[in-house]
Amino acid sequence: xxxxxxxxxxxxxxxxxxxxxxxxxxxxxxxxxxxxxxxxxxxxxxxxxxxxxxxxxxxxxxxxxxxxxxxxxxxxxxxxxxxxxxxxxxxxxxxxxxxxxxxxxxxxxxxxxxxxxxxxxxxxxxxxxxxxxxxxxxxxxxxxxxxxxxxxxxxxxxxxxxxxxxxxxxxxxxxxxxxxxxxxxxxxxxxxxxxxxxxxxxxxxxxxxxxx
Numbered sequence: 157x158x159x160x161x162x163x164x165x166x167x168x169x170x171x172x173x174x175x176x177x178x179x180x181x182x183x184x185x186x187x188x189x190x191x192x193x194x195x196x197x198x199x200x201x202x203x204x205x206x207x208x209x210x211x212x213x214x215x216x217x218x219x220x221x222x223x224x225x226x227x228x229x230x231x232x233x234x235x236x237x238x239x240x241x242x243x244x245x246x247x248x249x250x251x252x253x254x255x256x257x258x259x260x261x262x263x264x265x266x267x268x269x270x271x272x273x274x275x276x277x278x279x280x281x282x283x284x285x286x287x288x289x290x291x292x293x294x295x296x297x298x299x300x301x302x303x304x305x306x307x308x309x310x311x312x313x314x315x316x317x318x319x320x321x322x323x324x325x326x327x328x329x330x331x332x333x334x335x336x337x338x339x340x341x342x343x344x345x346x347x348x349x350x351x352x353x354x355x356x357x358x359x360x361x362x363x364x365x366x367x368x
Contacts, residue, residue, distance in 0.1 A: 166194070166237050166239070167189045167197070168199055168237040168240045169243070170233065170258070171199075171200060171243030171255070172200065173243070173245065174245060177337060180337040182198060182241075182243050182279075184342045185279070197227075199227055202228050203220065231265055237274060238275065239308075239355075241276070241279065242259075243255075243279045245282065246287055246291075266302070273306070274305050275355050275359060277310075277352045278297065279325045280296075282328075284329065297309075310322075310347055311323045320343070328341040
């Protein structure tokens with residue numbers, strides 16, 4: 157996905173999804189950002205689980221097959237981006253090992269200061285109500301502080317946020333696959349993506365004006 161607008165904000169939506177919940181949210185964010193004028197890359201991180209484990213869960217296998225054409229994220233995507241939205245299911249109140257592996261591969265860029273001054277945000281999902289959603293996003297944002305990035309969370313900045321109720325980032329409870337991503341979550345995704353693009357554009361424009 158690319159809107160290739162000259163001077164546009166460049167946004168990478170980088171996510172991990174096992175059974176498809178985060179895939180749906182990531183696609184909605186990518187579409188909303190493109191509609192807001194951003195040039196967008198929708199990217200998944202590499203799967204670490206063995207194929208046998210993936211195939212043991214029909215939903216997991218179906219999502220793997222359905223998203224095989226989505227490119228895998230790499231360090232160059234981080235260099236390209238003005239803003240990054242990371243997505244991960246909750247794993248014991250933390251990000252998934254797959255997303256963590258990708259983040260851990262960025263040490264060289266971090267050491268060179270090339271991850272600083274970008275806008276970052278995050279989204280998540282869990283099987284149960286609450287289920288570690290807020291702690292997952294807070295854990296993710298700890299990484300951004302080390303990057304020297306600018307965290308742009310949705311906050312309670314739109315009336316719809318009082319419906320979905322998570323100011324840290326979009327989150328969804330899938331109830332072991334019983335609750336597909338609904339309009340409440342999709343609306344939260346759009347609000348968050350548009351806010352990220354707006355702030356990234358302001359920072360990019362201001363930096364250009366200052367000669368940065």
